[in-house]
Amino acid sequence: MKFEDIPTPAVYRLSFYLRQLEAFQRADRHTISSRQLGEALGYTDAQVRKDLAYFGQFGHPGIGYKVDELIGQLRKILGTDKVWNVLLVGAGNLGRALIAYRGFLRKGFRLAAIFDADNTKVGQPFGDLKVESMDNLAQLVSDLNIRLAIVSVPAEAAQNVADRLVAAGIRGILNFAPISVTVPPEVSVQGVDLAVQLEQLSFKMSLTGTESGESPANG
Incomplete structure (x- = not known):
């Protein structure tokens, strides 16, 4: 698949996957499933598998993903395996x-x-x-x-x-x-x-009725 055919949100989510995998690595986790990775980030396991599948096959039957291995692969894809x-x-x-x-x-x-x-x-x-x-x-x-x-x-x-x-x-x-x-x-x-970004947050708060901002002063 050509890079231009990969959805931009899927590329964007790779950075979040990498950050979470690095957190798992610091916690001495060696393997992780798509469900566990997705739950940590608020994504479904299907979304995780679909996103990663755009770039290759990284899972191992009966094991899931090897944390160190997947970190290395994502860094290579994102270009951060170099300085x-x-x-x-x-x-x-x-x-x-x-x-x-x-x-x-x-x-x-x-x-x-x-x-x-x-x-x-x-x-x-x-x-x-x-x-x-x-x-x-x-x-x-x-x-x-x-x-x-x-x-x-x-x-x-x-x-x-x-x-x-x-x-x-x-x-x-x-x-x-x-x-x-x-x-x-x-x-x-x-x-x-x-x-x-703050406007997006205020929009979401307005939708849920949790806004508490003040009205702009007149004149």
């Missing part, structure tokens, strides 16, 4: 929080460079890194073999930043800016808008 150099554009409040997050490297993503268009931030140290000028973007992308970027800039700057990243050779963008960006077909973008 990816990643850059970040935008050293503001959100950017600094992302820089401080230690979970990226555990998942195979090494923050290799930080950029900002604000000259007052250029040169500021963050651990072993310092904030670089956007003028150095193309050179460092090439020198450090970076293909993934995180964007945490204001909405009005996001498209220009995306254009410069693509021109420099970036092929995957995690976009925290509260606006969509347009990129060529060969470049992948994942948007993360925290306000949208």
